[in-house]
Amino acid sequence: MVKLLIADDEKYDREAIISILNGEFGNKLEVFEARNGREAIEISEQYRPDIVITDIKMPGINGIIAIEEIKRSLPNTYFIILTAYDYFDFAVEAVKNNVKEYILKPFGRLELVDKIRKAITYVDKEKAKRKSEIENAEKLNNLISAMENELSYYILSNTFEAIDEQMYKDYLNLTFENTCSMVIEIDDNTGLCNNQTKKKIGEYIKGYINLKYRAIGTYRFTKELVYFIEAPMDRSDEDKKITVVKLAVDIRKEVKRLFELPINVGIGRCYTGLSDIYISYKEACASLDKRGDSNITHIDNIKENQNDSGHNVDSNKLSLFKDIEKYIIDNMVEELDLDTVAAKFNLSCYHFSRTFKEVVGCNFSDYINIVRIKKAKEMLRDNSKSIKEVCFSVGYNDPNYFSKVFKKYEGQSPTEFRR
Known part of the structure; x- marks a missing residue:
């Protein structure tokens, strides 16, 4: 069903239009009435009409201003101007606001019906188009998610011989330059963190990282959550390390706040190329394994804190x-x-x-x-x-x-x- 709003301060004109529309379109239209521009705006916010027929000259907020306001929240609305004032300036303003049709009072039944039928056809096509776009976007998102998991598997297993690296770059919007691995362990002593919770935490962390950096992640192939993050290119190695560690600190705070679960984080160095990103992943795993009492550990911190070889070894x-x-x-x-x-x-x-x-x-x-x-x-x-x-x-x-x-x-x- 198509929603249509009639905004006119003349009750007789509103009733005449409604009578014509009911007789011609019946249940195809759900019709709303507004006596002025203010009511038109309020009704539009509440019911979100597909088509708006509005008089230009109304008390208080006129039709042009009402159109401008309605367009802010409903940019795809089909507008029809209805007025007895055949002034060029009004027509210019209407065109600026993307008004589709312009009807002068007194109007004929056939003219009104023809223009409403045209409006309904336009609205139906736009709805079909938007539905198709949403479905395509959903398919693309599912494809991207599948490609992320697929590429993550190749990195984790260190098998790159048969893959098309450029294809992954194009679809995932990654360069594989200055990329480090972050491995996150959910510290759940209660055993309440099931696969569904793990998935929610994993998706949340990926979204959080993507607010600032390009990254992919997976939680399907390992007990831990694994991410590959492109660090800023224009920074020194030490600055990149500081940046990623700070990101890990922020992630830990957010996960604790939202899910009430602590996490431990291991971080590898930044590398370029898929095969070297695998090295970063192994470093991140080693960082997690050797973290000691620290919740967040970079591989460099392990190297710095290690004792000399052979000490305390039998x-x-x-x-x-x-x-x-x-x-x-x-x-x-x-x-x-x-x-x-x-x-x-x-x-x-x-x-x-x-x-x-x-x-x-x-x-x-x-x-x-x-x-x-x-x-x-x-x-x-x-x-x-x-x-x-x-x-x-x-x-x-x-x-x-x-x-x-x-x-x-x-x-x-x-x-x-x-x-």
Whole structure:
């Protein structure tokens, strides 16, 4: 049903229009009456008419002013001017306010019916158009949400070979530059935080982050809530760290206020490119794991607060892992993975990983890179080998990946270091 408002100070004119409309359109129209501009505005706010027929000259607020006010809250309303004053100035004002039709008194039945039928057709088309737009927007939002979860899965599993990175950039409005990971653990000692609550908290945090930064997030593949946030480009590394930590502080306050649940937050460094964002995710997980009494921990704070390697570690562990370190150094050009090296020394992967970090001071993959980059720096000082040859000589198979890792640990590319 289409809602129509008639605003006219002449009761006879209102009744004549209503009689014609009822006879022609019957239940297709729901008709409201207003005796002046003020009533037209009030009725419009309450009932939100699709079509407004208004006289121009009315006591108090005239028709033009009433149209201006109604348009503020109902911009899609179809306006028809009805007046006995055939003045050019009124017509100009009407056009400015996007009035669709202009009827002069006295009006004929056929003219009125024709223009109302035209108005109804317009309103029906606009409603259909808006419905289609809403449905399309809903489909797009569902697609975006699915793509966020899909991309998050690829990052979490560190599998990027078969994906179209540019497609994700376009749809998600992300550049994957200066992006860090934030991993959030809901600290629920009561056990009352079910999946539905987790989802609500996860969606709220994502919306909160998106008020300031471009970000995606997921809560489907891990117990924790995971987010990937693009930090401001024009800031130093220290400023980016401060910015993201402050964001985490604000998120924690909001979640506590709204959901009455405390959270713990781990944050990784900012990186560029999907494969390096995975590194940030692992750093965020490590930050959460090693947070101690702190509710919010950045990976740099863990590095800064660690004791020197080997302190408070028993001599048997120290001796064993000195042998492991030597094995890694001697075999750096080989494909070294945690499972193989752990098996070599008759250790379980879990025990190997935990104890390695305890003794050496960093995780297994970091140590492999540190050893290789250290050797690469020695070789780069000698110009007899190309950068590509150095890359292969220290155990990397891809010069581009070698350059990325080198820059991560040294802050400059191999070419810049050689200069």
